[in-house]
Amino acid sequence: MQAPNKFLDEMSKLMTNAMGVAQGAKSEAETAMKSWMDRWLAERDFVTREEFDAVRAMAQKAREENEALKTRLDALEAASAPKKPARAKKDA
Numbered sequence: 001m002q003a004p005n006k007f008l009d010e011m012s013k014l015m016t017n018a019m020g021v022a023q024g025a026k027s028e029a030e031t032a033m034k035s036w037m038d039r040w041l042a043e044r045d046f047v048t049r050e051e052f053d054a055v056r057a058m059a060q061k062a063r064e065e066n067e068a069l070k071t072r073l074d075a076l077e078a079a080s081a082p083k084k085p086a087r088a089k090k091d092a
Helices: 006-043 049-080
Strands: none
Touching: none
């Protein structure tokens, strides 16, 4: 069995610590970028998906109500339109 190489052992510890630092830096960078993106989006007055879907549903309902009212109005106008008298046929 070989004796442990002190240099390789120290290098292994150094690399392990460096990876821990890199993971921490990655996590901090992700948090900072998310925070920056959230602020940027908030400043632009974008709507959320929930708000968009709610307004879209309201618009769809309004369209359906308008169509129903148009159909009803057309029926009322047709019922109240003056009737034209039928023309008498001329004998030839």
